[in-house]
Amino acid sequence: MKSFDEVIDRQGTFCTQWDYIEDRFGEKGLLPFSISDMDFRSPEAILVALEARLRHGVFGYTRWNHDDYKKSIRSWYQRRFSSTIQEEWIIYSPSVIYSISKMIGLLTDEMDHIVIQTPAYDAFYKTIQDNNRIISRNELIYQDGQYSIDFIDLADKLSHSKAKVLLLCSPHNPSGRVWTRAELEKIVQLCNQYNVYIISDEIHMDIIHGGNSHIPITDAAIDVSKVCICTSASKTFNIPGLGGSYLLTPDEQIRKEFLLALKNKDGLSSASVLGLTATMTAYNDCEDWVDELVSYLHVNLQTIQDFLVEHLPTLHLTIPDSTYLAWIDVSQLPYSSEQLQAALVHHGKVAIMSGDTYGDEGKHFIRMNVGCPRSKVVEGLQRLKKAIEYLEQQKE
Incomplete structure (x- = not known):
């Protein structure tokens, strides 16, 4: 795992996280823990x-519709999740968010309701709103550092006559929850009861901590024709810049409509040859690398938790079930989100995402990407401490 400790200079590579940090935080030269890609080299086999x-x-x-591509995905699901995926379910897409946007367009009409569980990945809000659909928030319950689903409220939201889709995030971003089989089966049961289709974003499916198990929504479904999975190898193997994702779509008619939109309407059916090559190699040859990655990331998360306990006890991190995103509770700080962000940027010189990026429900949190060498995590924590110490000095 020593390779994960290697510090690689990403500046000057047109990198969103490093070269364009000013776009989001308004200042250059910050140490970034923002957009969710990693600072690690992809596996050697790739x-x-x-x-x-x-x-x-x-x-x-380049064609994607061939046995080599589909077998690599099917084999990954079988080995990683003990899940049997039918070959015909697999459809290429340029990105997960494109897939979600296109599926929303196929399954709903303007002003229909899309149910999401909040706080939520910020792209969900933009995709729903810019497709002229209505966001219906099923706010997650936060208690004693843990998130759970408010099923009474979920049933209420799904029962609305204009609710047509539940946009599920599994595992959940930003909280890192891995939904249990019982939770997924309850979600599926309610969606079937109210005739609501499930689009499940499962891009964080491979990075699972602490003995948890990711269950694809197709394995929990009562009727697989009423669900689809949108995912990619990009998060796991740090290859988003190569392009490409895929859907698992059991319903034949929806597949046909999606492919018509992909090829004829949008002209996007020719895959990136490098993205295709990387995905097949990743799924065929890089499973051991993923296991090592997950172990390394878990220690990064533990490093943050230990640092907060020792140096910043008013902040709290529950180690997430999944992801490389530390969802840090800052609710005990006597400062507003704006005050904290200003101190982080201007005094700590560190870029950590404000929790309200993911909805009002996240306003008492910050999200720190720990997909990086441990030395960077430690430096980021020191800068976080410096920013909070500055705020405390201003109070005196």
């Missing part, structure tokens, strides 16, 4: 496969 493909030197239009 780099070797990409190098071989580059040496070939011809990068023409």
Whole structure:
């Protein structure tokens, strides 16, 4: 796992997290823990496969609809989740958010309700609103550092006559919850009762901590024709810049409509050859690397928790079930979100996401991406401490 300790300079690579941090935080030169990609090199097997493909030197239009691509995905699901995926369910897509947006367009009409569980990944709000649909919030219950689903409220939201889709995040971003089989089966039962289709964003499915198990929504479904999964290898293997994702869509008619939109309406059906190569190699050859990654990330999260207990006891982190995102409770600080962010940026010189980015329900949190060498995590924590010490000095 020593390779995860390697510090790699990403500046000057047109990197969103490092080169364009000013766009989100208004200041250059910050140490970033923001957008959810990692500072790690992708697995060696992927780099070797990409190098071989580059040496070939011809990068023409590329098909995704073939056995090699689909078998790699099916094999991953079987090995990783003991889940049997039908070959015909698999559809290529340029990105998970494109998939979600397109599925919303296929399954709903303007001004229909899309139910989400909040706090929620910020792109969910934008995608729903810019498709002229109505956000229906099923606020998660936060108690004693843990999140749970308010099923009474969920039933109420799903029963609305205009509720057509539940946009599920599984595992959940930003809280990191891995939904149990019982929770997923209750969600499915309610959606079936009220005839609501489930779109499940499962992009964080591979990074699971503490003996938890990710269950694909297709395995919990009563009727698989009423669910789809939108996901990608990009988060797990740090390859979002190569492009590409996929859907698992059991309903044949929905698949046909999606492919019509992908190819004929939007002209996006030709896959990135490098993204395709990386995904197949990742799923076929890099499982051990993922296990090592998860172990390393878990220690990063533990490092934050231990630091807060020792140095910043008014802050609290519950180790998440999943993801490399530390969802830090700052509710005991006597400062507003705006005051904290100003201190982090201008005095700590560190970029950590404000929790209200993910809805009002997140306003007492900050989200820190720990997909990076431990030395960076430690430096970020020191800067967080410096920012809070500055605020305390201003009070005196």
